[in-house]
Amino acid sequence: MAVQVRNPYTGEELGTVPEQSADEVTGVLAALAGDRRVLAPPDRAAVLAKAAALLAQRRDRISDLITGESGVCKKETLREVDRAAGNLRVAAVEAERITGETIPLSSGGKEKLAVTVQEPVGVVAAITPFNRPLNQVVVKLAPALAAGNRVVLKPSEKTPLTALSFVDLLREAGLPPENVAVVTGDPAEVGGTIAASPCTDMVTFTGGVTAGHAVARAAAGKPVLLELGGNDPLIVFADADLATAAKLAVDGGFATAGQSCRGVKRVLAHGSVADELVARMVELAKTKRYGDPRDPATDLGPLISAEAAELVERRISDAVARGAKLRHGGSRDGALVEPAVLDEVPVDAELVREETFGPVAPVLRFDTPDEAVAIANSTRYGLQAGILTRDVDLFLGVARRLRVGTVNLAEGPHFDSPHIPFGGVKHSGVGREGIRFSIRAMTVTKTLTMPYRLVGEG
Structure with a gap:
C-alpha cells in the first residue's frame, strides 16, 4: 500500500510513499543497529558542511517542494531552507567540539585521574511534524549525526517528500547510506514501532501532546527529547x-x-x-x-x-x-x-x-x-x-x-537561534533542543580511570 501526498492548496497528488508495516520497520531498525562503526568527527563535519552547501545551491527547488506539500507560502519556505542550512553549518562546527573533562582523584591513598568522553548514544529515532518539513528534520538529524549516531527518521505522513529529498542530499554529501534510514506510513504503527524497538537507543519527537505521550510510553526506559507544542x-x-x-x-x-x-x-x-x-x-x-x-x-x-x-x-x-x-x-x-x-x-x-x-x-x-x-x-x-x-x-x-x-x-516568543537551548516545561515537552544541547543529549558519558603513575614508573 502507499500513502498519497497532496498539495493542501490545490488538492493535487504530488506523489506517494510506502505504507510500511511494523515488520518492515523492524527490519530497517535491525539493519541500522547491526553496524556500530562511527564516523570520525572531521568526517561528520565534512558531510554536514557539504549538505549545507547543497541546500544553499538548491534553495529555490527545495523551497518549491516544501510549499507544494505543506502549503506554506514561498516567502517562508525560502527562509526555512536558509534556516536549515544555517543549522547544518552550526552542527558541522559542533561535531568537532564534543569534549569531556579530566577529574583528579584520591582514593585509598592512591592518586588517580578520571577522564570522561562523550560517545554516540547509538540509534536515534527521529519523529517529525508537518509544519516545517525541512527544518524540523534538520534540527533532529544534524545533531544526531554530528554526535556520531545512526538515525531512523519518521517524517509526517502529510509532508514526507521533503524529508526523503533531504536524506538523499545527505547521502550525496557523503553520508554512508547505512547511517540513516527513512520509514513512512501510519504514524501510530510506525512511530510506536521505532520508539519501542530494542534496536532504538533514543527517541526525539516533535508533535502533539497526545501522540508525544504515547511515544514516551512506548520508549519507556530510553532517553527522550519531546517538543509537544506551546501556547506562547x-x-x-x-x-x-x-x-x-x-x-x-x-x-x-x-x-x-x-x-x-x-x-x-x-x-x-x-x-x-x-x-x-x-x-x-x-x-x-x-x-x-x-x-x-x-x-x-x-x-x-x-x-x-x-x-x-x-x-x-x-x-x-x-x-x-x-x-x-x-x-x-x-x-x-x-x-x-x-x-x-x-x-x-x-x-x-x-x-x-x-x-x-x-x-x-x-x-x-x-x-x-x-x-x-x-x-x-x-x-x-x-x-x-x-x-x-x-x-x-x-x-x-x-x-x-x-x-x-x-x-x-523586546522580542516575541518566536525568536530562535541554533546556539541556544529550546524546549519547554509542563506539557510542552521534556529536554532541550538547540544544536549543541541536542548533541549533548544524544551522547552518553563514558568514564575512564587510571593511576597517575603506571606500575613500574618512577
Whole structure:
C-alpha cells in the first residue's frame, strides 16, 4: 500500500510513499543497529558542511517542494531552507567540539585521574511534524549525526517528500547510506514501532501532546527529547513601543499560517494600551495577503488541511460566543483562513486555552503584572514567551515567575537561534533542543580511570 501526498492548496497528488508495516520497520531498525562503526568527527563535519552547501545551491527547488506539500507560502519556505542550512553549518562546527573533562582523584591513598568522553548514544529515532518539513528534520538529524549516531527518521505522513529529498542530499554529501534510514506510513504503527524497538537507543519527537505521550510510553526506559507544542504569550506592558508590539504580534501570530509551536498564540495587553495596540494589529493584518502559496507576493498559505481550518474557524466562533470581539478576518475557504484579530478574549475560551494552529491573534487584557503572569501560566503549556517593556526590573520579575523554557525581552516568543537551548516545561515537552544541547543529549558519558603513575614508573 502507499500513502498519497497532496498539495493542501490545490488538492493535487504530488506523489506517494510506502505504507510500511511494523515488520518492515523492524527490519530497517535491525539493519541500522547491526553496524556500530562511527564516523570520525572531521568526517561528520565534512558531510554536514557539504549538505549545507547543497541546500544553499538548491534553495529555490527545495523551497518549491516544501510549499507544494505543506502549503506554506514561498516567502517562508525560502527562509526555512536558509534556516536549515544555517543549522547544518552550526552542527558541522559542533561535531568537532564534543569534549569531556579530566577529574583528579584520591582514593585509598592512591592518586588517580578520571577522564570522561562523550560517545554516540547509538540509534536515534527521529519523529517529525508537518509544519516545517525541512527544518524540523534538520534540527533532529544534524545533531544526531554530528554526535556520531545512526538515525531512523519518521517524517509526517502529510509532508514526507521533503524529508526523503533531504536524506538523499545527505547521502550525496557523503553520508554512508547505512547511517540513516527513512520509514513512512501510519504514524501510530510506525512511530510506536521505532520508539519501542530494542534496536532504538533514543527517541526525539516533535508533535502533539497526545501522540508525544504515547511515544514516551512506548520508549519507556530510553532517553527522550519531546517538543509537544506551546501556547506562547506576547506580554505588552504600558510602556511598550506599540508599533513594535503590533508587528511582533501579527508576524508571530500569522507566520506559517499560524502553524508554529513557538508562534504568538496569545497577546496579553495592558488595559491602558490595548485599544491602540488592537487598532495597530488590525491595520497590519489588513496588509497580509493570503491565498496561493506559490505566489511570491503571498504572506499566508492554507493550513495543512480543511479539517485543521475548520477547527480554527470553530474556535474563533466559540470565542466570539463567549464575549470576544472579532476585529478582523476569520473567514474560511477550504483550508484557507483569513488572518484574524480578536480582542477581549476570555481566558477560558478554547481558542486560547489550547494550542490553536491557525492565523489568529487573540488579545487578552490585564491590569497588573500579577494578572499577566497568572494569565500566561494558566494553560497546560510552557514553551516560550516574549515581553515588551522598557523596565528591566519589571521584565526580570515577570520572567522569573513565568513557567516557560525561554523568555525574550523586546522580542516575541518566536525568536530562535541554533546556539541556544529550546524546549519547554509542563506539557510542552521534556529536554532541550538547540544544536549543541541536542548533541549533548544524544551522547552518553563514558568514564575512564587510571593511576597517575603506571606500575613500574618512577
